[in-house]
Amino acid sequence: PDLMEAMYRAVHAARQKWPKWLDALWRNHNPRPTGISEARENIHHHYDLGNEFYQLWLDSAEMQYTCAYYEQADKTLEQAQLAKLEHVCRKLRLKPGMTVVEAGCGWGGLARYMARNYGVTVHAYNISREQLAYARAEAERQGLDNLVTYVEDDYRNIEGQYDAFVSIGMLEHVGKDNYPALSELIKHSLKPDGIALLHSIGRNRPMLMNAWIEKRIFPGAYPPSIGEFMELCEHSDFSVLDVENLRLHYAQTLSHWMDNFTANQDKVTEMYDEHFTRAWRLYLAGSIAAFRAGSLQLFQVVFTHGDNNQLPRSRQDLYTFPATPEGI
Template sequence: HVCRKMRLRAGEHVVEAGCGWGTLALHMARHYGVKVRAFNISREQVAYARERAEREGLAGQVEYVQDDYRNISGRYDAFVSVGMLEHVGVDNYEGLGAVVARSLGVNGRGLIHSIGRNYPEPMQPWIEKRIFPGACPPSLAQMTRIFEPHNLSILDIENLRLHYAQTLRHWLELFELAGDRVQQMFDAKFVRMWRMYLAGSIAAFTTGTLQLFQVVFATAHNNDVPRTRAHLYVP
């Protein structure tokens, strides 16, 4: 869905900010024939991703860079970030937009995927303390601070909150199946904490307290953009 939204073409160059364990970069390279530079500040995650790319024969197409997104350099056809924006901080959104703008070529486009809210409000204190210190799920109005100062055109917005609620249900089911093993790795307190986090998140996305936004954008003069959403639902 993410790759179709960006209309990736073989041979293009993509930059990813906050690549996690590296799965999206590998998927883009394998299924769309693009070359990817994926940035992440986590040494452990980058090491794992590099090892996996080597093992799967994709090291020539995917470069994992252990560095902050603010240090992204070069020009790319597409920019993507999934699940990083929540940790950037609203005060840094304009700076993120500057990175995006300088990274994209004339017909550049991109996608930012983030947990969000219908209106700005502080992080839930328990989640702030126990799960995501310093995180901030933005409202759409706050997200526009990334694009407006840099003349980036928003093309499409989709809210996938009910999809994410279902994803969380599956995570909770799998967590319960592995509960004894998780308790051996950590302790009973951790199991209770993680169960509460997953169950509470299911409730938040089901009731609309939290949203899941995907924003597709492009450089302002890029007319090579779809006029419908038909490309998302090819047979």
């Protein structure tokens, strides 16, 4: 990671001065399509590698494959991931009896956390069968299957109206061309006083995904710039309530993941092969470097209907007591 961070910073400085023709050689290609059929193939490529693989290096609490929230730098990965879930719930102002829809639920940890700790009913959509199998088994084991429904379907087929709309780490896979349709979907899915939260890797300015990442790791991926993020909100006349950048939190999350991955790399090689292991080590190291160097950002954006007046007066309630659980 240190070497790659130095390279990223050097390249960024050099690009301010090099000739335009070099940009043509350096540019990345457009991401693969993200229509309904293509999205299934893209998700299968990355998320259906096997639950056993991800269990080797993700947190043991809720299998979160998104940025954690480190209130203090010395928190464990498990503590920080649970703190992230709590942070998201507070931003959505959840209360018992509310209904929530989640687009792209991963292994289902957020849905279970919301149901268990806030008493809400959740419909969580996902097209990864591996993840859904794990999510459903965990919900049943924890006695939460009466509150959480995991739906094997594309987010574009979400139906009904809810008190909250949430998506953690899915926007990167939506594709910019689909932002207007996503914006309209959220508008129709939210009740008049509903609140939405999108959590996504992003950029400070529009830029294509690294070609190697697009080919080997994340087909179809496109992290939006903050301006493109706001265009999604503007399309449906949403009021943006809060924007938080957790860039350095993601660098720390990835460092914990890489430590876990390195400790288990022999098992990974047995499951796949050495080329796979080397590719994923490079992906994790490069991602750490990209967040440290500022090439990537992590945005949490909260918004609501433009005419909704049922809003908190301040953010004070988000920080009344620590989000990080004790004793873990």
